[in-house]
Amino acid sequence: MDPSILILVISFTFLLIIGTPVSISIGVSTLLTMLVSIDFIPAVTTTAQRMGGGLNSFSLLAIPFFILSGLLMGQGGIARRLVEFAKVLIGMFPGGLAFVNVISCTLFGAISGSAVAATSAIGSFMIPTMNKEGYDKNFNAAITVASSTTGLLIPPSNILIIYSLASGGVSIAALFVAGYIPGLLMAAFLMIVCAIYARIKKFPVGERPCLKDVALRSWEAIPSLALIFIVIGGIIKGIFTATEASVIAVLYAGFLSLVVYKEIAWGDLKPLLVKAGETTAIVLLLIATSTAMSWILSYENIPQDLSTQLLNLTENPLVILLTINIILLLVGVFMDMTPAVLIFTPILLPVAESLGLSPLHFGIIMIMNLCIGLCTPPVGSVLFVGCSVAKTSIGSLIKPLLPMYAAMIFALLLVIFIPALSEFLPEFFGLYNMP
Known part of the structure; x- marks a missing residue:
């Protein structure tokens, strides 16, 4: 070496x-x-x-605004309304609260763009509720941790913006839309795990809501859900760019939290702004140092050498593709998502392209791999947050997490071998060449 x-x-x-x-x-x-x-x-x-x-990229301006919008949503009553909405839809089925947990984490993760925020906001409400209803404490924390990562695939997602930067300019709009089907697919497989658990463990059945409750909870959730359509609809229609959409998200989330729901006072904005600034500083420092490391790797010809070694490993492209995914899974276990994307995209993307994968398809595959890493020790940030919220240990979560890992990997394999799952929507909306 x-x-x-x-x-x-x-x-x-x-x-x-x-x-x-x-x-x-x-x-x-x-x-x-x-x-x-x-x-x-x-x-x-x-x-x-x-x-x-x-850091000299206009696209990175979206990150602090999406972080701030996520904080506003977490404290502005949006999480609770999404949970109540999901509860009246499917809470009456066996194990219904587990389904509610998955849907709520997916919706909130998609709206906030943060798996950690989804784990904290939804978990602090759902885990105690599930505990009271007789669900297993460790299972409750495990399903919250696993399902929170699905929101990283569904826009707005900061990590997709970072991948766009690392890949040399893959359309952010295309990446945003490409993540919908894989993200929902992962959530669906996690719900299948919940259904199996509910049958084996005989989880309780929730009360069937009356029509009035369904209408009320749906009406309360509409303003929160509208953010997804405003942000993505505006990008697809070309009304604003992804960076401009981040500002729209802040204004809309602020309006909901301060004016409509009134769960945040004007005096609460200062600590939220400070926290958003601190989080942004951490993310941007990671981006800056990871970019420097990526440069030195390129300077030493590591991407080219690794590409040659992988391509010489075997003539079977399937083996090479599976090897790349094993590398990404291992990277996700030991490294946080942001530096992993910035460092390994320039190394592995040329190999993936030589196998016929588009940068868009490979980006979704990479993020799905690293999402699994967020749930695994020793560096899984979402895993640590989930343990903190549930007041349990990492060791206690591993057993209930194992079938969830299997479900997430199965969803990953489908996306790997069926490119249309990630490429259909960008092609349908003509987003490949959008900024």
Whole structure:
């Protein structure tokens, strides 16, 4: 192995083991790698330049606005109304609250664009409710964790914006629309797991709502659900770009939370803005340092070398494709989603394209793989949040999570081998060439 790459791997792994934040670990290991072949001052200057260049993208302006809109939705009563809406639709079936959990997490994750926000907002309401109804505590936390990741595939999604940047400009609008069917497919398979659990464990059956309750909860949820149609409809119709849509999402979520639902006071905006700023800073620092690491990998010809090795591994494209997915699953286990996308997209995308996959199709495959990683130890951020909300341990969640991992992987395999699942909607709406 090349000495510089050896230094990169060893330094990055060591820094993570001793508890250094991921963004700092990436930046320091990148700088140490550059020092192998570049003097100190040029190495520091080059690292800083690459970090700054990684943030020089208009599309990244959408990230702070989508983060803020997610925070507004989490505290503005939107999560509770989505749960109540899902409950009157399917809460009366055996294990109905588990179905409600999946649908609520999917809807809220899609509206907020954050799996962590969905786990926290929906989990803090649904997990105690399911506990009171006699559902298994660890199963309740596990299904919340797994289903929260589906929202990362359904727009608006910050990680799809980051993939667009890493892939060299795949249409954000096309990525947004491409994620709908895979995201809903993953949610559907998780609901099948819930149905099997409900039958085996004999989960309780909820009360059948009256027509008045159905109408009331549906009416209350319409303004929240309308955000999806406003944002995506505006992008599809060309009324605004994905970046402009993020501002629309903030204005609409603020209007709902402050004026319609009145669950956020004007005085509550300051801490929300501060939190949005802190989260944005963390995400953008990850993007900056990951971009610098991606550059040094390219400088050392790692993407080209790995592409050659993978293509020489076998003449069977199916084996190569499955190998890529195994790599992505392992990456998701040990690395957070943002740096994983920025670092491994330039490495693996050329290989995928040589196998005949479009950058759009590969992007959805990559995000689905990394979504599974968010639910797995030792780095799964959503898993940690779910354990915190449910007041349980990671070890207790692994057993109920196993069939959910299987369901998510099965959905992933369908998307891998049926490209139309991710490409049909972008082609139908003619979004491939949109910004």
